[in-house]
Amino acid sequence: MIVEELVLPVLMVFFMLAAGAYTVAVLDRVIAGALGTPQTGSVWIAPLARGAWLMTQHANATEAPDWRAWRLAPALYLSLAAIGLAVVPWSGSLVATDLVTSVVLWGSVEALATVVIFLHGWSANALFALIGGYRYVALGLSYILISMFVLIGVALPAESLQFTQVVASQEELWNVIRQPLGLPLFLIVGLGMTFWGPLNLADSADLAGGTAAEISGPPRLVWDVARAAMLVAFSGVATSAFLGGWLGPWLPGPLWVAIKMLAVLLVLLLLGRLLPRLAPERCVTLMWVILLPLSFIDLVWAGVGALL
Amino acid sequence: MFPVLGVQGDKALRHLTLSPDIELVDSPRHASVLLVAGEIPADRFEPLRRVHDQLPYPFTTLWFRCEPWPHLENVTRIDDLDVLPAALVTAYHELMEGRRESSPRILLDKPPNPWEGAGDFGQGGEGMMGGVPYGRPMAMNMEDDIRDGLTLDSLTFRLGPFFFAFPPGMAAEITLQGDLVQTWKTQRAPYPQSLDPVFFAARKRLVPIAALELARARHHLYRLFHALHLAGLESASLSALRLANNLSTTSTLDGLRRYLSRSGFFRLAAIKGGELGPEQARRIGGPAARAAGLDEDLRSDDAGYRRLGFSPVCQASGDTRARWRQVLAEIDQSLQLARQAERDDVSTSEVDRIETPRGPWLEKRPEDASALLDEILPGQEWGDALATIASLDVAAVAEAPLDTQTTGESPITELSDDEGGPA
Amino acid sequence: MIESMSHGIGVDIAFLLLATLAVVTAWRVFRTDSMVRASFFLLVSFIAVGVIMILLAAEYLGVAMFFMMAVEMTVMALFMVMFMMNPAGLNPMNMVHQERISIGAGVVSFLVLSVMALLAVFPDRPVSAGLDPVRSLGNEMLGDSMLIFESAGLVLLTTMIGVVVLSSHRGRYGAATEGSLPPGLESGGDPAGKPEEDEDDEDGGHHHHHH
Numbered sequence: 001m002i003v004e005e006l007v008l009p010v011l012m013v014f015f016m017l018a019a020g021a022y023t024v025a026v027l028d029r030v031i032a033g034a035l036g037t038p039q040t041g042s043v044w045i046a047p048l049a050r051g052a053w054l055m056t057q058h059a060n061a062t063e064a065p066d067w068r069a070w071r072l073a074p075a076l077y078l079s080l081a082a083i084g085l086a087v088v089p090w091s092g093s094l095v096a097t098d099l100v101t102s103v104v105l106w107g108s109v110e111a112l113a114t115v116v117i118f119l120h121g122w123s124a125n126a127l128f129a130l131i132g133g134y135r136y137v138a139l140g141l142s143y144i145l146i147s148m149f150v151l152i153g154v155a156l157p158a159e160s161l162q163f164t165q166v167v168a169s170q171e172e173l174w175n176v177i178r179q180p181l182g183l184p185l186f187l188i189v190g191l192g193m194t195f196w197g198p199l200n201l202a203d204s205a206d207l208a209g210g211t212a213a214e215i216s217g218p219p220r221l222v223w224d225v226a227r228a229a230m231l232v233a234f235s236g237v238a239t240s241a242f243l244g245g246w247l248g249p250w251l252p253g254p255l256w257v258a259i260k261m262l263a264v265l266l267v268l269l270l271l272g273r274l275l276p277r278l279a280p281e282r283c284v285t286l287m288w289v290i291l292l293p294l295s296f297i298d299l300v301w302a303g304v305g306a307l308l
Numbered sequence: 309m310f311p312v313l314g315v316q317g318d319k320a321l322r323h324l325t326l327s328p329d330i331e332l333v334d335s336p337r338h339a340s341v342l343l344v345a346g347e348i349p350a351d352r353f354e355p356l357r358r359v360h361d362q363l364p365y366p367f368t369t370l371w372f373r374c375e376p377w378p379h380l381e382n383v384t385r386i387d388d389l390d391v392l393p394a395a396l397v398t399a400y401h402e403l404m405e406g407r408r409e410s411s412p413r414i415l416l417d418k419p420p421n422p423w424e425g426a427g428d429f430g431q432g433g434e435g436m437m438g439g440v441p442y443g444r445p446m447a448m449n450m451e452d453d454i455r456d457g458l459t460l461d462s463l464t465f466r467l468g469p470f471f472f473a474f475p476p477g478m479a480a481e482i483t484l485q486g487d488l489v490q491t492w493k494t495q496r497a498p499y500p501q502s503l504d505p506v507f508f509a510a511r512k513r514l515v516p517i518a519a520l521e522l523a524r525a526r527h528h529l530y531r532l533f534h535a536l537h538l539a540g541l542e543s544a545s546l547s548a549l550r551l552a553n554n555l556s557t558t559s560t561l562d563g564l565r566r567y568l569s570r571s572g573f574f575r576l577a578a579i580k581g582g583e584l585g586p587e588q589a590r591r592i593g594g595p596a597a598r599a600a601g602l603d604e605d606l607r608s609d610d611a612g613y614r615r616l617g618f619s620p621v622c623q624a625s626g627d628t629r630a631r632w633r634q635v636l637a638e639i640d641q642s643l644q645l646a647r648q649a650e651r652d653d654v655s656t657s658e659v660d661r662i663e664t665p666r667g668p669w670l671e672k673r674p675e676d677a678s679a680l681l682d683e684i685l686p687g688q689e690w691g692d693a694l695a696t697i698a699s700l701d702v703a704a705v706a707e708a709p710l711d712t713q714t715t716g717e718s719p720i721t722e723l724s725d726d727e728g729g730p731a
Numbered sequence: 732m733i734e735s736m737s738h739g740i741g742v743d744i745a746f747l748l749l750a751t752l753a754v755v756t757a758w759r760v761f762r763t764d765s766m767v768r769a770s771f772f773l774l775v776s777f778i779a780v781g782v783i784m785i786l787l788a789a790e791y792l793g794v795a796m797f798f799m800m801a802v803e804m805t806v807m808a809l810f811m812v813m814f815m816m817n818p819a820g821l822n823p824m825n826m827v828h829q830e831r832i833s834i835g836a837g838v839v840s841f842l843v844l845s846v847m848a849l850l851a852v853f854p855d856r857p858v859s860a861g862l863d864p865v866r867s868l869g870n871e872m873l874g875d876s877m878l879i880f881e882s883a884g885l886v887l888l889t890t891m892i893g894v895v896v897l898s899s900h901r902g903r904y905g906a907a908t909e910g911s912l913p914p915g916l917e918s919g920g921d922p923a924g925k926p927e928e929d930e931d932d933e934d935g936g937h938h939h940h941h942h
Contacts, residue, residue, distance in 0.1 A: 035543035038328035056404065058365040060337055100865055104794045111801035115774065118805060122767060127465055131487060131690060137805055144802060161865055205540055206473060206694045209335040216337045216364040275571055277540035279578030279691050280487065460813060
């Protein structure tokens, strides 16, 4: 029983973390190469070489940082990604933890991610890291509401807050078609949560790396892996909520989930490379003035659809 | 690799951006190799020492066209641009395999200011504002906020001459209140930039307009490359750089322009604000002035240009977005003029009035305009402020043209090699 | 036959650890000098309480606790840094007020609560095995207690909108920086309702900089 309840889920999550982070690194390199970044070396070995290089660097120190928070923040972000991955259902019965309230658990993962990223910036006691952390909080407070409304809309047809039920409710029609506003809004939330691409306000280039400006060595490796893992976790949740999880003909359930997750990852990584970084003011205005009303509409639509 | 740019260093930077083995990073903490590219003036040695010590162990330095410091052992100096990427890769591999020792730290690992005050955290002096923790004054809201009523604490700091988003060599003392720039004082002007030799030749004799216009387009494309990297559009910046390197009369800007407007660079990116008043526009001259509506271009006085039907392009508002549209329009115009001039074989007809990409060159070369930044940057958010700096060409024009200076110049670039070629 | 919910030793150990964590971090909230650290210690304390609630089979409430407290503590940290004079505790001045009263109140409430915990008779109503906590919570919130919850929600919304309106830059008579005052009773005269100008009181707008 211990094996079933404890060991297997942990192993599953670890495997998904490792495989997912590696996949994201490889995909990102492929996309960057396709868009013109000069690269050498095999695209499969390069992430591993980079990881090895980061392990050989020393973790540097700034003047009087908050050591515990600073060193723990990347690990905390990684564990949040692990928790997110744990609620993704790979088939009707294959899920690491089948909580009754897994949708709300994902919401709390998003909220706690804001805390962790802010801490990562604040505890470094360095200027650019601090600005990156504060900018991220502005973004985080904006997208959290959008994310919650969209997820509630997804939970309505399922009449349950469990991701397995949400997927099961998509047997006739996937949520991406039933609630057309949902997936685009949720993808924007995903870009914000992992501060990727256009919403990279936390680790942005104009802050010389933002919250990651002062880290080097193993903490940086953990931070990068955590960001990739959070992307994977997010794509898993998006797949379950909108793309019908394990549902699909011919292929076994888990394979469908993997394919759909890859598709979502590709979209996110492409958006990350193709769009410029938004100005914080414009981003916050966009989220509160345009996207939040859209998410209201999406929720009302979902409600009406559930009533009919 | 983190590049530290000295005089004429951006040439090395551009060359290295396109080489596949090297990854350039923006923060010295992310780098393993420090590339000092170009001659560093002595007054910037202190910041260079600090940057040198910021690289994490193990690290090494490479000096390009600059004399390495004598107390550093085991560092090489390269003067040939083509050999530079390979030398960097070699240095990195030697470092990784342990054949080369890591450079030691130059400065002491002590806090710059001792604790003052009685308590554990520097507090405990007399009265309310007792101690001076870490030697820095207590954060207080010094000035009213520019935007709305919420006064946050102000933070004053110096951003050094090797910050990647600044023109090479510029240092400023900035007061930030939250994200907003409250005051900006340029402390060191950027190094004078070297223009293409064809502009200098145009001062002595008549030159074919095609060559002149291509050089102009190339200059603008290099600036665009830098700004696009800042805005997060890596692929666009690389294609701008490639276009500039392979510029000929058959090149076209349309692809890049379409990509920029479709990706939302003009609408989404942080390019708000940064308006120049008419007086400020006149001071800086060049495309920035034309973007502010000033209709002056020395090329319209030139008979050769008039034969080609040249008329200056202008925008109405003087802000950052208008400046980029102006730059794109001028690149386009230059390419068209070059095509036509090559067909009709037209040369310039004046030698003492040249319009350089930096501004008009009458009797004196265009001068440094970084004092302008002190006036227009306060009130902008950090991202917008950096974008404004990227859109303004404030460096003066150097005496000697590009590539004719002795091999003593190298920009300092901190390079971080993450993976080398044969991984 | 009522199925008695027997829990293993693991649950007991978990409860003890979490309770200790909650109490220790709550103590750290008051002992630390930095306000950001204080709010995040409080967050850890709340998370421990949330996990205890999950142990008590209140799954939704426990997870909702994580969710809400994370955002709330972040906002609290921000506000403390924004508005407090001494958010880092580096200032030597004493930042606590009315310590004796609050210590007294703390001791009294601790005694009352411990007496309640030790001497009260808690009901022994084991939760049925097939209970769906989310469903029953939903039925309660939108069934019997709907009036309370919905009106509370509306009141909160009104408060938020009111706060935003009050702090908005644009006032009724113009922007806040231009000193939005109502127009005068005669055109070009003094603004209506403006108090008599007191020469001694003129501070030049720096009145909020008292330290």
